[in-house]
Amino acid sequence: MTGNSGRRRVTSADVAREAKVSRATVSYVLNDSPHQKIPEVTRQRVREAAARLGYAPSAAARSLRRGRSDIVLGLLPDWPIEHVLGRLVQQLTDTLAQHDLTFLVHSAAHPARPLREVWKALTPAAVLALDAFPDTEADAMRAAGIEVVMAVNGSARSGYRSPLVSEELIGAEQARHLVHSHRRLGYAYPDLARLGTLAQPRLDGVRKVCAELGLPQPDVRTVPVDQDGAVEAVKAWLAADPLVTGICAFNDAAALAVLGALRSLGLRAPQDLAVIGVDDVPGSALSQPPLTTIVRDTDTIARGLARRIVDTLEGTQVAAQPIQESLRVQVRVSA
Template identity: 45%
Template sequence: MTSVDVAREAGLSRATVSYVLNDTPGQSIPEPTRQRVLAVARKLGYTPSAPARALRSGRSDLVLMLLPDWPQGSTMIDMVEAATDALADLGLTLLTHHSATSHFAPMARMCAAISPAAVAGVVPFTEEEDAELRRAGVEIIFPGADAGTPEALSWMGSPGRIQAHYLIEQGHTRLGYALPEHPRLYGIARARLAQVAAACAEHGLQPPTARRLPLEPSAATATVTAWRTEPGSPTAICAYNDDVAIALLAGARSLGLAVPDDVAVIGVDDGPMAKLAYPALTTVGIDAPAHGRTLAAHLAAQIKGLPVPGVEETAERLIVRESA
């Protein structure tokens, strides 16, 4: 089936049908006519020619997403699935690519071959990666190399603020922040740390002391020891995610510290292990599908010139257990 068949069945001109099927900007097609064309297209099983559309527009309808080189848990899987569905509703196809930082060149070559409408990353691209993608002809890169701020990563919500406000409400006046060891997580981690610092500033408190925490027992113990021996040591620690928080619990336990009496710990994600940790982990649950839809909306805003959306209100929720 071609657009000619759709026009014949709908009783409309080929130009009108083409404007609707190609979502051509600047055309004032009445909504009933647009819906009529789309209904006939569905009835006939019309599928647009991807090569023809790419030739006409200079780019394909593909959105290429770089998945970072760390284990992909249920949060990431749910987010990607929701983004895939949301982009499909907008006539875009999400293609994922798993790549390590040291092997970024193949992705740039892939971009040159498929001419994607946009390239998305779960974490900000480095300046070198950004430049390499642009040399490959990519115009829309999200988030860009300058996205290491809470505002630029606002589509990912504000779990750091939720963590800090809860701990401050519990009477804690000196907070710490446990950063992940993996370098590709620094963009998101810095944004979450800035959220915690902003919440502390709102309450007239000192900014949190931040330390990287490897997911290894002796390293976790050493990090907790360093916190406990510094002047004005934190009485509560916000962790980048549940994995880091559980490492903190292990470090505290090895030193004979009681959680939350000696030090409170709060994570992010509400993964399967959060409720099985000892003590059970207080955390900020992430509505991964909501974040996936928000990511898709941000991409669509740049690709199709739509309004930039906000984050869904249901994207995060505080889950109080025993650790804080």
């Protein structure tokens, strides 16, 4: 037998026939079972037969051997999947794979299947949600045998402090960068209500720094990613009393909208209005002027989240404190 006929799934019995060994031997070899005295030449023959046939053990079989699924279900809210979120998903995929776990992502963007249908179909070992989801849903997951239910930016009735990753520190870092030269700050809030989970704590971080330094509270304006709306926000900041001279933007998209509005008004950053974003998207260095922005340590976030999942699955002590990521200000011309 030298190939798979039609669309039938290749089984361990096919590999056994190809390698001229028993199915038990195939299982021992491909699962690296200990205490089995199988000659290396036989092991090699089995591996070559499996590769030749394109054999892959089924997820159900792996789950039976391990006593649990190897799937971690990642739940994405209805957020734009942009540069940093895409990078975090890739790093989580890579990091969990180092622990023999498979990261599968489900987006809640309409018209996605209901969450309960998804986790019931997959029966994952763990669920990692970027946003909060109902406690009733978390309870149902645990009742169904899902061992880990974590929400990065909200409660899932876990033992973890909420949030696992602090967005407030980002706003605080933005404010600290600007207050050296600016005594009144503005905040460019996104016009997508569903991003409030991220935007509100970032704004809270800006407010906290202003309060600590005895500065006026930031002037908050919703900034849509279009020229007319951004122009109105810039005009309002420049007409404020006291005058707003520095803007902390929710992310680089909002910051770039502010820079575009300044250009359309014949104004400049940072001379007329300094601007700092978040995420360091590829276009931020190419904007006019190049955008100062906060760079997130998504690798540390991914490793921290994976560590908590793996430790919980293995029954070892889990860190209670939030993940400590290092933030870096990428200084360019805009602020």
